[in-house]
Each structure stands twice: as C-alpha cells, then as structure tokens.
Amino acid sequence: MDVPGTVATALDDRPVAGRRCLEAGAGVGNATAGLLANGAARVYAVTNDRDHARTTRRRVTDSGDGDDRGSDAERLAVLEADLRSIPLPDGSIGLITAHGLCNVLDPAALSTVAEELSRVAAPGAHLVVDDYDPLPDGAAIGELFAVENAASELARGRPALTFYPAAFLRRFFAGHGWEFERERTLLEPVPWTESHVSAHADEATSMAAECPGEASDTLSATARRLAAEIGSESVGRMYGLAFRRPG
Numbered sequence: 001m002d003v004p005g006t007v008a009t010a011l012d013d014r015p016v017a018g019r020r021c022l023e024a025g026a027g028v029g030n031a032t033a034g035l036l037a038n039g040a041a042r043v044y045a046v047t048n049d050r051d052h053a054r055t056t057r058r059r060v061t062d063s064g065d066g067d068d069r070g071s072d073a074e075r076l077a078v079l080e081a082d083l084r085s086i087p088l089p090d091g092s093i094g095l096i097t098a099h100g101l102c103n104v105l106d107p108a109a110l111s112t113v114a115e116e117l118s119r120v121a122a123p124g125a126h127l128v129v130d131d132y133d134p135l136p137d138g139a140a141i142g143e144l145f146a147v148e149n150a151a152s153e154l155a156r157g158r159p160a161l162t163f164y165p166a167a168f169l170r171r172f173f174a175g176h177g178w179e180f181e182r183e184r185t186l187l188e189p190v191p192w193t194e195s196h197v198s199a200h201a202d203e204a205t206s207m208a209a210e211c212p213g214e215a216s217d218t219l220s221a222t223a224r225r226l227a228a229e230i231g232s233e234s235v236g237r238m239y240g241l242a243f244r245r246p247g
Contacts, residue, residue, distance in 0.1 A: 001063040001072070006186040007034035007099060010130050010240040013182070016040050019094035024083055024117060025101035029056030031128075035097065036060065036072050044093070046079045046086060053078045084112045088120045095126045102131045102169060106158045114176045123247025127178055130186060130240045134163040139235045141192050141200075144226045148204040151219045155210035160203065166239045178243035187238040194232045201227035 007030050017039035023031040026045035029052075035043045045056050061073045081087050083101075096117055102110060117127065135142040145161050152160035164172075170180050204223035208216050 001033040003034045021095045029059045031097040031099040099130045125245040127243040133237045151207035155207045181242045189234040190236045
C-alpha cells in the first residue's frame with residue numbers, strides 16, 4: 001500500500017509494531033495504511049462515512065500479493081461508528097492516530113471525541129495528531145473555506161472546518177491527560193490541489209442547497225467562482241504532534 005509522506009513522517013518515531021491501533025476518522029485510510037505498513041498487530045479504522053469505510057477496506061484488500069494481502073486484511077477492522085461513541089473497550093488501544101481529523105470537528109465535538117480517545121487508550125498509549133495551522137491572512141483558499149463554513153452554519157448550525165493552532169491542540173490534549181512529546185512540520189507550504197479545491201467547492205455547494213432563500217444561490221455561486229479563480233494554491237502548514245498516556 002502507498003503510504004503518504006505526511007503519514008510516514010508522523011509515524012516514523014512512534015512504536016507501532018505489535019500494537020493494537022486506532023485510526024480515528026479513517027477518511028480514505030491513509031493512516032491505516034501507515035499503521036499496517038509499520039507492523040501494527042491490529043488496526044481499528046473508525047469512520048461514520050460509509051464511502052470512506054468502503055474505500056479503506058478496498059485499499060487494504062486490493063493491495064499487495066498473496067499472503068501479504070491476506071495478512072493486512074486480517075489485521076484490519078473497519079468500524080462504521082461515531083467517534084463520540086467508539087465501540088471499543090476502555091483501555092484497549094496502544095496507539096491512536098488522528099490524521100487530518102481535528103479540523104473537521106467543531107470545539108464541542110472535539111472535546112467529546114478527545115474524551116473517547118482517552119477512554120479507549122491503554123496506560124502508556126501513544127497519540128499522534130496531525131492537522132493544519134490556521135491559514136495566513138490573504139490566502140485565497142481561506143475565502144473558499146469561509147464560504148463553506150457560512151453554508152454549514154446556515155444549514156446545520158455548526159462550522160464545517162475549524163483550524164486549530166498546534167499550540168492550542170498541545171494544551172488541549174494535555175488537559176485530557178496526555179503528556180506532550182514532540183512537534184514536527186509535515187508540510188510547509190500545504191499544496192491545496194485543484195482536486196482539493198473542487199471538493200471543498202462541491203461541499204459548500206451541497207450545503208448551500210440546504211440554506212433558505214437567496215442565500216442558497218449566492219453561496220453556491222460564490223463557491224464556484226472562488227474555485228475557478230483559485231485553481232490550486234500552496235499555503236499554510238501541516239503539523240504533527242505526538243503525546244503519550246501516563247502509566
């Protein structure tokens with residue numbers, strides 16, 4: 001399986017081999033691929049998105065040859081569940097990854113998810129949090145994200161994206177009982193490709209369709225215009241934080 005460079009860098013100093021691991025917010029399974037490649041005994045990939053669950057399963061079962069493919073598939077369990085109520089026992093996980101997760105959680109959801117991650121973590125467990133600093137002023141893609149958030153607030157009453165500074169998440173997880181170990185830069189600048197930009201414009205347009213009155217058409221048109229103007233942009237920083245549970 002291909003392991004993205006950001007994931008490889010985030011995990012290269014973590015004791016993955018032989019551990020029961022959790023990918024919190026599986027997405028397309030990037031961290032799952034990294035955990036399996038680094039010798040995890042078992043990986044639980046948790047997502048509440050059925051398409052992401054399907055993609056993660058296929059990514060593992062379609063990779064490799066013969067025994068290698070079977071071995072990876074046997075070590076993976078994809079759980080379709082809400083991270084605010086993880087279907088795993090207390091103290092059962094030795095290493096947790098949250099790769100690009102926190103930015104899609106508003107503060108209330110982030111707090112609840114952090115409590116669940118702490119609950120399932122065994123004494124001495126490791127936590128890897130990879131996310132994005134707030135974009136600098138003047139970043140064009142920041143305007144698109146603002147439109148996406150406006151549509152989400154109107155349609156669902158919460159922001160779609162919240163970019164937490166690395167220093168904030170350091171303090172935040174320390175407040176949930178995790179000991180900070182290190183920070184590193186994974187990407188700088190971050191390459192927001194045309195496919196990324198288009199996906200965010202699609203999401204903004206989808207949520208705009210749920211908004212009342214003229215706001216729907218205005219937000220949708222603005223999202224499409226910004227995506228066309230931006231194309232792609234390289235800006236901002238992705239960071240990796242590592243923590244350990246006492247004990």
